[in-house]
């Protein structure tokens with residue numbers, strides 16, 4: 313029951329392609345895309361691998377063992393926290409290795425912590441605040457997900473800034489940190505998700521009247537693995553300002569979607585709505601959505617350059633693939649954009665011999 317109330321995975325699904333209305337409806341109304349794809353005759357491929365899930369859980373548990381020792385050391389090393397900050401608070405459920413018996417208890421414990429942290433202003437009270445929070449749980453107000461928007465944040469650090477605390481959101485991923493060669497798509501997704509948590513947390517704090525007393529940093533951190541080891545590699549100073557603003561705009565759309573269909577989560581009502589909704593195919597669809605073959609086929613038929621990847625789509629702009637082929641076959645450009653495109657294609661050809 314606790315697992316099904318946690319809407320984190322649905323927020324993650326939405327954050328992977330927030331431009332797609334069909335994706336938003338699926339996430340908000342809790343009807344999986346695999347169900348839609350099944351009705352459309354597409355093969356189902358994105359069931360969560362039990363091995364990947366188990367690896368993720370093992371990695372997270374290792375971070376928080378012995379009062380968060382490994383996580384705290386990694387945050388010290390990455391300078392997210394100064395060496396003199398210590399202390400650990402655990403909001404995780406028992407089934408995730410924590411102490412909370414259920415989601416309601418975790419929600420209450422997190423709320424109690426936020427309220428007490430907001431009151432801390434003396435040096436002694438600030439120093440007593442835990443530096444690492446494992447799995448804090450918040451309920452985002454405003455009817456974003458059905459039946460409720462409950463978010464479990466992987467990890468938060470509590471910094472001390474002058475005479476008040478500041479929350480720093482962290483996102484844990486099991487893929488390896490290869491410095492400049494870390495998968496750019498994976499990083500973008502992790503940042504988008506962290507931006508969702510930053511904005512969601514700010515809404516929660518505003519609802520509690522704690523915005524000024526307990527600010528949330530515009531910078532977050534990602535916890536990845538060291539290549540070949542199950543040890544953490546922290547990427548500090550990740551700017552999440554743009555992603556949080558993007559989440560704010562996206563939340564407004566989610567509220568509209570959630571208010572549709574009388575709040576129904578009945579697949580027979582929701583699936584036709586998903587099928588009729590506008591889509592926005594992009595490269596990342598291939599990595600998470602079971603409807604990708606259907607949308608890819610439609611995008612190909614309409615000459616959407618995204619089928620060749622996001623870089624080609626940026627390069628061609630509003631020009632379809634069909635039109636680009638015509639231009640490359642000698643058709644006269646019909647406007648300034650097409651003239652410019654032909655010049656850039658010629659330049660590329662010269663550069664690549």
Ligand code: SF4
Nearest residue numbers: 332592597601604607
């Ligand atoms: S595959 Fe289609 S339905 Fe799924 S997120 Fe992408 S565009 Fe939306």
